[in-house]
Amino acid sequence: MSVDMTTVFTTTMAVRDYECDMQGVVNNAVYQHYLEHARHEFLKSRGLDFAKLTEDGIIVVVVRAELDYRRSLRSGDAFTISVTTKHESRLRLTFVQQIVHARTGAIIMDARIITTAVSAAGKPCFPEELAALL
Amino acid sequence: MSVDMTTVFTTTMAVRDYECDMQGVVNNAVYQHYLEHARHEFLKSRGLDFAKLTEDGIIVVVVRAELDYRRSLRSGDAFTISVTTKHESRLRLTFVQQIVHARTGAIIMDARIITTAVSAAGKPCFPEELAALL
Amino acid sequence: MSVDMTTVFTTTMAVRDYECDMQGVVNNAVYQHYLEHARHEFLKSRGLDFAKLTEDGIIVVVVRAELDYRRSLRSGDAFTISVTTKHESRLRLTFVQQIVHARTGAIIMDARIITTAVSAAGKPCFPEELAALL
Amino acid sequence: MSVDMTTVFTTTMAVRDYECDMQGVVNNAVYQHYLEHARHEFLKSRGLDFAKLTEDGIIVVVVRAELDYRRSLRSGDAFTISVTTKHESRLRLTFVQQIVHARTGAIIMDARIITTAVSAAGKPCFPEELAALL
Numbered sequence: 225m226s227v228d229m230t231t232v233f234t235t236t237m238a239v240r241d242y243e244c245d246m247q248g249v250v251n252n253a254v255y256q257h258y259l260e261h262a263r264h265e266f267l268k269s270r271g272l273d274f275a276k277l278t279e280d281g282i283i284v285v286v287v288r289a290e291l292d293y294r295r296s297l298r299s300g301d302a303f304t305i306s307v308t309t310k311h312e313s314r315l316r317l318t319f320v321q322q323i324v325h326a327r328t329g330a331i332i333m334d335a336r337i338i339t340t341a342v343s344a345a346g347k348p349c350f351p352e353e354l355a356a357l358l
Numbered sequence: 359m360s361v362d363m364t365t366v367f368t369t370t371m372a373v374r375d376y377e378c379d380m381q382g383v384v385n386n387a388v389y390q391h392y393l394e395h396a397r398h399e400f401l402k403s404r405g406l407d408f409a410k411l412t413e414d415g416i417i418v419v420v421v422r423a424e425l426d427y428r429r430s431l432r433s434g435d436a437f438t439i440s441v442t443t444k445h446e447s448r449l450r451l452t453f454v455q456q457i458v459h460a461r462t463g464a465i466i467m468d469a470r471i472i473t474t475a476v477s478a479a480g481k482p483c484f485p486e487e488l489a490a491l492l
Numbered sequence: 493m494s495v496d497m498t499t500v501f502t503t504t505m506a507v508r509d510y511e512c513d514m515q516g517v518v519n520n521a522v523y524q525h526y527l528e529h530a531r532h533e534f535l536k537s538r539g540l541d542f543a544k545l546t547e548d549g550i551i552v553v554v555v556r557a558e559l560d561y562r563r564s565l566r567s568g569d570a571f572t573i574s575v576t577t578k579h580e581s582r583l584r585l586t587f588v589q590q591i592v593h594a595r596t597g598a599i600i601m602d603a604r605i606i607t608t609a610v611s612a613a614g615k616p617c618f619p620e621e622l623a624a625l626l
Numbered sequence: 627m628s629v630d631m632t633t634v635f636t637t638t639m640a641v642r643d644y645e646c647d648m649q650g651v652v653n654n655a656v657y658q659h660y661l662e663h664a665r666h667e668f669l670k671s672r673g674l675d676f677a678k679l680t681e682d683g684i685i686v687v688v689v690r691a692e693l694d695y696r697r698s699l700r701s702g703d704a705f706t707i708s709v710t711t712k713h714e715s716r717l718r719l720t721f722v723q724q725i726v727h728a729r730t731g732a733i734i735m736d737a738r739i740i741t742t743a744v745s746a747a748g749k750p751c752f753p754e755e756l757a758a759l760l
Contacts (some may be wrong), residue, residue: 240529241528241529242655244647245643245646245647246409246646246647246650247412248648252423253390253391256386257387260386260508260509264509273567273568274567275512275567278381285427287427290422290424290425291423291424291425293420293421298543299543300536374663375677376521376662378677379509379512380513380514382677391642391644394642398642398643408701409643409701433675433676514680520658521655521656521658521659521662522655524655543648556693557654557692558691558692560690561687561689
C-alpha cells in the first residue's frame with residue numbers, strides 16, 4: 225500500500241576490501257554491521273541519534289535477528305539497504321531490511337531485526353521515540 | 359539421548375575489550391564472529407579445516423542465521439559456545455549453537471546457522487566432508 | 493610545489509557507530525581500516541584494483557606503519573583522508589596520509605604507511621603498477 | 627638484565643578465520659586488536675582493568691603507534707605477544723610489544739605503542755596507576 229511505501233528508508237554503501245574474508249566475499253558478520261549502520265541512518269533521518277539515545281539511558285537492544293543470505297557481496301560492490309518498521313508486539317519493534325546489489329538489482333539479503341528498549345533502570349520499555357518510528 | 363550428547367562440541371572464549379561498543383557491551387555483529395569461530399573449531403575437532411576446504415574449492419556458505427539474543431556479554435566475560443549439527447534438508451546442514459556465560463551459566467544466545475555448500479563449479483553440493491559431521 | 497599537489501588524492505567518509513568502542517570514540521585499529529580503504533580508493537582512481545592485483549599474484553604488503561593519533565573521531569563525524577606517495581627506497585613505496593575532521597578542519601591523524609610488493613613466486617619486487625603511482 | 631626480565635608479560639592467542647582477509651593472511655588492522663588485547667591482559671596481570679579505568683574517568687589514549695610488520699600470520703597460527711613498558715617522557719608511557727609465531731619462533735611484528743592519559747576533566751595526566759606499571 226502506498227501508505228506503507230512512504231516509510232521506506234534507503235541508504236547506499238559500498239564494500240570495503242577489509243570487509244572481505246579469505247573466501248573473497250564479505251564476511252557474514254559484516255552484514256550485521258551494514259544493517260545496523262542503515263538502521264542508525266534511518267533513525268537520524270527521523271531525528272533520532274543512537275549515540276544520544278544511549279547517553280540518555282535508552283538502551284535499544286536487538287532480541288532476535290533473522291538473516292537470509294541470498295547472494296554474496298564482493299570487493300567494490302555498491303549496494304542499497306532499505307529499512308521499514310513493524311510493530312511486532314507491545315514492547316517490540318521490528319526492522320525489516322533488505323540489501324540489494326546496486327548495479328544488478330539482485331537481492332543480497334533479507335533481514336528481520338527485532339528490537340526492544342531498556343530504560344536506565346534496566347526495565348523493558350517502549351519509549352515514545354521508538355513509537356514515533358511506526 | 360547419549361548418542362546425541364556425543365555430538366556436542368564446546369569451546370571457551372573471553373570477550374576482548376575492542377569487541378565492545380559504546381553501549382559497553384559486545385556488539386551484535388561480533389556474536390557471529392564468535393559463532394563462526396566455534397564452528398570452525400568444531401570442524402577442526404572432526405579433522406576438517408575451513409581454510410583448506412575453501413582452498414579445495416568447497417565453499418561452505420551460510421544461507422540463514424537465526425540469532426536469539428538473551429543477555430549481553432561485557433568486557434572480560436568468559437563464555438562457552440556449544441555446537442551440534444542437524445540435517446536440515448537434502449543439501450542443508452544446520453549448526454545449532456548456544457553461548458553460555460561461563461561463571462553464571464546464564465544463556466547469552468541461541469543460534470541456528472543453516473548452511474549449504476557450493477562446488478568449485480558453482481553448483482550446490484553436499485560433500486561427504488559435511489555429511490560426516492552428522 | 494604545484495607538481496606535488498597534483499598527486500594528492502582525497503576521499504570522504506563518516507564514522508559508523510559500530511566502529512566506536514566503550515570509550516565512545518573510534519577504536520584505534522579502525523583507523524587502519526580507514527587508511528587502507530582510502531589507499532585502495534586512491535589505487536582505483538589511478539586505474540589499479542587491489543583485489544585484482546592480489547588475484548594477479550602481486551601481493552602488496554605493509555612493512556611499517558607510523559600512526560600519530562592527534563584527536564579522536566566520534567559517532568557520526570565526517571572526515572577526509574588524503575593520500576600521497578613517496579619513493580622510500582628501491583623496493584619501497586610510502587603512502588603519506590592524513591585524516592582531517594570535515595567540519596572543524598582539525599587534524600585527526602598523520603600516518604606513514606611503508607609498503608613493498610611480493611611476486612607470486614614470493615620474491616620482493618617493485619612492479620610497474622606501483623612505480624606508476626609515483 | 628634480570629631486573630628488566632621480570633617486567634616481561636606474555637600472552638598466547640591464535641588467529642581466527644574471520645581475521646584473515648582476501649589475501650588469506652591476517653588483515654593489517656587486526657594486529658592492533660591483538661596488541662591492544664595483550665596490553666589489557668597485561669594491565670589485568672598488574673591489577674588494573676581498562677574498562678574500569680575508563681569508567682573511573684581515566685582515559686588512556688594511544689598517541690603514536692609504530693608497527694613493523696615482519697611476517698604474516700595465517701589461519702590457525704598460534705602466537706605469543708610480549709609486553710614491556712618504558713617511560714617515554716613525563717606524561718608518556720610506551721608499551722614495547724613483539725608478536726612471535728608460537729611454533730616457529732619467527733618474529734611477526736615489533737611494535738611501540740606510545741600512550742598518555744587524560745583525566746575526566748580533559749587534562750593530560752599521568753595517574754599513579756600507570757606509574758606503577760614502570
